[in-house]
Amino acid sequence: MKSLLVATLIAGLALLAPVPASASAQVSVFACEPEWASLAEEIGGEMVETFAATNARQDPHYIRARPSLVAKMRKADLVVCSGGGLEAGWLPQLFQKAGNAKAQPGGNGYLMAADVVPVLEKSAALDRSMGDVHPEGNPHVHLNPHNILLVAKELSSRLKALDPANTAYYQKRYEEFSRHWQQAIGRWENQAAGLKGKGIITHHKAWSYLINWLGLNLVNTLEPKPGIPPSTRHLEDLLQQVRKVPVLAIVRTPYAPGEASEWLSEKSGVPAVVLPYTVGGEAGITDLFLLFERTLGRLRETADAQR
């Protein structure tokens, strides 16, 4: 036993020698979700080394504060997350365990997207009988491209503050991204004009910002209450509702279980659609441009097929 302890200690100390950072990467970015990792790469280019704590197959509400994340957090210069309570179950644990003085709440190394964009669904009176609601409003902010722009701006000023030597570099990349992104928004808004007013059903309220941006109409969610899995009873109610109101699609994220939406789709004839939700949510969705491109493309195809 004593020898096991000693062996582990030695193994630990052997790894103490810090791994030399590659010469070009200046800022180590810990992104809670893939969309923010992708944005950090857009703005930071080769001056940042980015790590995404979750992938598109994982539900960002339910992540364990596992050892590998503590190790990554320990070394982060900048933490970029959705905030707004999305990571309430695990991000505070990581902060507490990692003892990272560089990226602490309140400093330049701590950026929560929900703090810099207009947050939807803020409610004054809350009760847990409403489900596992997000008390600070809906934190799934990245699906409105205008929000991406606001976070990009804040991200660029944080990078400049953390790595002043490369200020011009970050500014240039931000301006470039901003220009391309605004052009893309114009294009997307034109393309999506026909979607305005269409009804959709979503699994979780993970789509509120997309719905708000495109002027869609959220008919209902498969979850009877946030965080509570669909029940048979709720699904029967939904079926009745879908028969009265026209619905374009039943939308879910790649991480949401498919049974409920497939059941409702089969009974009602409304197509069940998995949208990528974030970068990596589908093969080939390697950046934020492609994410919105594919999301709109899929919704338009669905609308065209119903015409």
Added chain:
Amino acid sequence: MRKSYFAVSTLFFAVFSGTYAMAASNPDLEALQTEIRQMKQAYEKRISELENKLAKLTVAKTETTEMAQAAPDGGAGKKIHGNEFNPSIGVILNGKYSGFSSDSSNIAGFGVGEEGERGREGLGLDESALNFAGSIDDKFYGGLTVAVVREAGEDKVELEEAYVQTLSGAGLPQGLSVKAGRAFWTFGYLNEHHTHADDFADRPLPYRAFLNKAFNDDGLEVSYVLPTDLYTEVGGGVFRGDDFPLGNATGDGGGAWSAFARLGGDIGENKSWRLGAYLLSGESDGGRSSNEDAVTFIGDSDLYAADLRFTWAPTGNAREREVIVQGEYFRRNEDGSYEDTDAGTGAVAFDDSASGWYAQAVYKFLPQWRIGVRYSLLEAAGAPAGLAGSALDAEGHDPEATAVMLDWTNSEFSRVRLQYNHEELSRGQNDDQIMLQYIMSLGAHGAHTY
């Protein structure tokens, strides 16, 4: 599959499932439309602000350096959520029905403390706890947990935790943190966790025998996370030495110390592991009493432990399916003397070691349902002649227990569990146990620890 899941759900826990509200009514829709209008206005305002700023940038490029030096927006960008001025408050409500087939429940060969004993039979409250925690300022974090437990026919208030801990702003070297006060210290896997977070309705045998459920002495602990890609943490502490597995350390009140090391990492995207080794050493000069004060140990104890935990999300999403395998091994060396007043042994010199382990697997087969199985085994020290026939004489029997559980988690705040145990804790003893338990929490959001 889904149909049968719902059927089972309704059948077993009809009491706990509520009725769900129908679709949004018209007033709701109107409120939503108003909100959307407001949001649109907010967006338009922000976008025009942004456009103005962009225009300024292109007009005067010299301004860029100035802008870069300006600190990020003092207002919106600096909020700390969930950490406002008031501490977060959590209330744990916990109740259980237990049925046992055997009258006796002594763990042969071990001196067992009050909290390590078998629970109460019949209906009863389990530990009800009140927890406060929050950042004290930019440098310190604090927490307090008070539990109300039923012991010897009385409701007793126990101070389980009262600690302060450094935050990353405290100016300590990167990766270093210090915790002081009373806390569930770093030792094995379960010790750090509150019992309401456990995967089973009771603690496994080694925790009952060696730790009297948990080690939460008064003391101070330092931990250091190394700057490595592989998670590596080393640390240690000094303690008063009053709590199991020590007891009544006399003198300067620094009668115990600990050391630990942990490694951990991921295997691919869906598997994760952690391995740890621990040592807790101290003296019980004033005597560690157990078995309702009948058994007393005076002397030095060294308790070693090793733990391994492995989690796997077969579908890639742990919310949906998850497998957790975990095991811990303990070994205790004692050098001193034991006395069992019930058996009238007098103080008998003792220098020997005892060991024990458990292994468990829990499978989340549906988002709200989990099954689990656990096996625990203890191996007592051979009793010296003077202790023959006393509580410390296992008569060659190794106490063992098997548990099977099924639990249903409605939300992150409520869980109902059914558990069956089979225990053989002394020679010839056979105890079939059934437990039905609820664990609910009010207030603060639960933590998803590893």
